[in-house]
Amino acid sequence: MNLILLAPDQALSDSHYQLNTRQQEHIAKVLKKAHDDTLRVGLLNGLIGDAVLDLERWQVTLGQLTTQPPKALPMELILALPRPNMLKRTLMNITAMGVKTVHLLHSAKVEKSYWQSPVLTDASIHDYLIEGLEQARDTVLPVVHQYTRFRPFVEDTLPDLLQGRVGLVAHPYQAETCPVDLQEPCVLAIGPEGGWNEFEMEKWSDAGMQSVHLGERILKVETAVPVLLSRLYPAK
Amino acid sequence: MNLILLAPDQALSDSHYQLNTRQQEHIAKVLKKAHDDTLRVGLLNGLIGDAVLDLERWQVTLGQLTTQPPKALPMELILALPRPNMLKRTLMNITAMGVKTVHLLHSAKVEKSYWQSPVLTDASIHDYLIEGLEQARDTVLPVVHQYTRFRPFVEDTLPDLLQGRVGLVAHPYQAETCPVDLQEPCVLAIGPEGGWNEFEMEKWSDAGMQSVHLGERILKVETAVPVLLSRLYPAK
Known part of the structure; x- marks a missing residue:
């Protein structure tokens, strides 16, 4: 998991997303992130950028997402x-x-x-x-x-x-x-x-x-x- | 198995080889070959060519092996x-x-x-x-x-x-x-x-x-x- 991919059904508001169980496990065990750490996230079918981790609620707050996903094969x-x-x-x-x-x-x-x-x-x-x-x-x-x-x-x-x-x-x-x-x-x-x-x-x-x-x-x-x-x- | 690969320890003579169990199964079940049918064979670290199948003894008799193996990556x-x-x-x-x-x-x-x-x-x-x-x-x-x-x-x-x-x-x-x-x-x-x-x-x-x-x-x-x-x- 090289990107935390957020689906529409995880949205709590425009800028707040709930992390699912797979993402929680990956963040805890592989990335070993702490509260308030920054994560690389992407919106499903959308842009990529940084988000701040709320470890207590297992939520993220999006920053500016400005990076386009990589090019598709034609x-x-x-x-x-x-x-x-x-x-x-x-x-x-x-x-x-x-x-x-x-x-x-x-x-x-x-x-x-x-x-x-x-x-x-x-x-x-x-x-x-x-x-x-x-x-x-x-x-x-x-x-x-x-x-x-x-x-x-x-x-x-x-x-x-x-x-x-x-x-x-x-x-x-x-x-x-x-x-x-x-x-x-x-x-x-x-x-x-x-x-x-x-x-x-x-x-x-x-x-x-x-x-x-x-x-x-x-x-x-x-x-x-x-x-x-x-x-x-x-x-x- | 796109080639029957014959190892030195399968040789009965210069031109006769014993088929091993894996090869026998493949020939019987996948290739569905009959007695006296021709098979594509290669000698381990050697040339490729045709051989004739002896289905009773599970042996092959080599013809002329003249085809070089494909090029290696350098x-x-x-x-x-x-x-x-x-x-x-x-x-x-x-x-x-x-x-x-x-x-x-x-x-x-x-x-x-x-x-x-x-x-x-x-x-x-x-x-x-x-x-x-x-x-x-x-x-x-x-x-x-x-x-x-x-x-x-x-x-x-x-x-x-x-x-x-x-x-x-x-x-x-x-x-x-x-x-x-x-x-x-x-x-x-x-x-x-x-x-x-x-x-x-x-x-x-x-x-x-x-x-x-x-x-x-x-x-x-x-x-x-x-x-x-x-x-x-x-x-x-």
């Missing part, structure tokens, strides 16, 4: 639904890296049971996104969409996403080397372990998505995701 | 010892990405108990490295060194590593932006969660290591590692 990320454990880490990591729109998609090699996981409830996803924001000192909550059918997504939803964006689909075979330091917004689709199947690759291609690879090495999804994001948009 | 990676669970994943991931020399190092913010973890035994480390090679279809086993004391490593070992290599230490503060597509070999040091402390940063600096950051966002070590490797040496 991309829409499509991700074949990973297995639940990997999904947790992936949601945190891509949030920390600045992805703001995630489309979780079914694919032939995604096990149907993954869609029943409690990780996919709104409340659970929200928690992982918040952890990612706290990690990266960001405040802007990503939006996560879920699509349990591949074809309607590619045929009906993807064309709108591709307006003004270059479309890339990560695929180890028959592909161009993935670009480095892309100068335009993109839609990036990352497949499941085992990759997209032939039908899916055809549909991506029909929709105008260009397939890109990362060299000879086949990486796990959890490695390929940060590798691809960092390669397309290296932080300045 | 770097020495120094890593403050991560907590055991993260270490497992990190060893697999950096092996898959092509790191060939890893120096696990103590640091002020590394918990001493981490050094007692069974993950750090030679046999356990070997298993994670093998998994990383199988993932990336590589054959060249990395070498992992362990240093339980920070200062002697920086003073006595680091100068030799820096011969002919540029030295970079990842640090979020008072640093230059990390280079993209580095054209020379490097030594890269990545700190623990919480970062290197002031004394450590001074020692790195005295040794000639330049501190580099990844922008405003603070990433977890497991995210920062693939981000840094992919940024320094994007796969071609």
